Amino acid sequence: MKLIDTLLGRPTLPRLMADTGVWLRQRGITAFDIEPVLMQLSLQLPDGSQHRIQLGRLWPHWQQAPRRARARLLHDYLHELLTAGEQVPTDYASARPHLRPVLRTRDQLAAAQLSVPGQAPDAPPLVAHRPWVGDLMAALVIDRPQSMMYVQPSLLKAWGVPWEQAWDDAIDNLRSASTAGRWQELVPGVWRGHWDDAYDSSRALLPEVMHRGPARQPLVLLPFREALLLTSADDPQGPQAMLAWALAQLDGPLRWLSPELLRLQARSWAPEEAVDPAAPLQAMLRLRFRVAAYDCQQQALAPTLPGLHVGACRVAQAEDGTLVNYTTWGQGQDTLLPEADNVLLMWQEAGEARLLSLPWASLQAHFADLLEPTTHQPPRYRVRGFPDAARLAEVAQATATAGTVTRAPTLRLDGSAG
Template identity: 35%
Template structure:
């Protein structure tokens, strides 16, 4: 009943829209239908072809439509006209002429972890004997932004935003830099809609409602348009952009709490690493001491999830290789009566391991299994770093450890135990 009321008289949720999309797909004979509400997106198989689509554009159209019949029409138009159409080489990403796609380009904010995941997915497709993906899938050009953030190009289509890869740029005869400049102009030309909205005292949120909220980081003048004098921003989701003032302790607290809530409610994030805009240039933001633990906890959870995804992909890649190293996990430790959260990994005696970069390292000796030594990462590198082998090409980073510290090194580690 509540869903019917929202659909006809109020504001439908992403779950309401997805359910109606799924119902229509089922009626059309689609199988293996799965969906994610936080993205939102849907994957299904129709006539032997697996298809995938983001639903952010549809959600925006449904919210703009007035009344249940108009919203039903939007769903019907989208599913029947876009998602169920035959696959065609006439789609924008297959265009040969740059002029035909130039107005569809959009800049996208991503992270090194995103790029690493995409690379492992592509490698796994090859190792499983699937059809070799084209270069467009394997090679996505990017530009460093700041810290862990990178910029890539997207191609806006009615049903989704496709990543622009090097093969596409080569076919169009345009450089990444020139295409990115065009994409910035397209972003600047998008409708303002509600612009910046104050969602709590001292906390602002972008309300452009086009799924490109996080991309506004590429437009410093738009950030300053919020009216915040010393902007600090966070982008927990691709379509969520928060801003507050670097000197506003209450605003920073609210922003961190909002991001924490989104981590709990969603499964697919962009990043909770805060950035500060200083003279139109982004730089990592160092929270004040009173809030440092709260912000560090967000990053620890984010890194843990990134490493978990990476671990699963690496284990798929190594499934047929008995000599492959063990892929270490990241564990989180919550301190009692505190916001402090730290991460740790285990360096085990006699186990060839791909060790993740964590706050702490636990050294587990075979000879003294009841005397695990836990030290800060910096101390582990200082004392036993010569046993760490750098692993190229992995984001987030790992080192390979196949040799356990000597007795003398273990004594040095015990002398600097963190816990």
């Protein structure tokens, strides 16, 4: 059966989106839009009613189901939601009991912005959010039995409710739903929280829940929306075990969130940097997340910018055996360059192909005048011309060649980034 699934259609996210579109059109529903990063379906029924359906809860079940069962699974999910009349609450009293807080990264929210046709990267935010810790943002959703809808700033305005009130109510709702959770020990000294809902990672927003857990000095990793990993900051093996578990799950059905460790100090969190032997694992996790974020951004930008090369961020192996991310800057290309750790400059000279590998810091030091920052997140730069032969020769002589790419990418990069 696995071979047949592979040959006749892998359970990919684009396939789920396409199958959803087919299901809707077969029922005469043509006014719809699917936001792939938020995994949110917005549609208007023939009777004029508006619906938003979160496909994120369907995705892991659809991905694991046998090929023959996927159509029925999709039908049952959409049919139940549409016939249940789960529309956007028009008044705050109806919405309040269903509010929940969630965590997302800056890159994920920026990708969601680009997923809406016609949205510019500097347009008003699609999702109501506030900064939390480091790169993590706090956002609001409306929770339903089978769906999750992100709260937009326009919806808060329509309700006549400030962010602070809605946030406090969402936290109270999550706190009420967090009394029956349990901790599963993955390895000695490392636990994963289980509350049987879609908000495991959100429990990091409840310091009292963390203090009631089994760790003496709570240190957490939130690698996926569905996973909160906990250890004690004084356990030397804990961070390594958490990071190793997250790396092993990257190509599974879980939706990626953050590669960062957070340490609880009284009632507030602070970023914690991994030390050896956990440091290389965190570096690998960050590398995978960074490349996936740029891949998601590239897929959203490329169709909207014809004639402009949206540079990819890829993984390769350096001469010393370490894995690095890199991008390419080619002569004569009008390019949006990602801020990769390494940049390969490629050009023709005397009829021969030439290549120069530079760390990002060196690239900016020598060619900042040709790199125009944009408003994209993760960061990109619009190149304005290409260095002439004299500048390239000067930089090549003055710059060490450490980090030159010598072998092709060695990692799969098909994990879930939204």
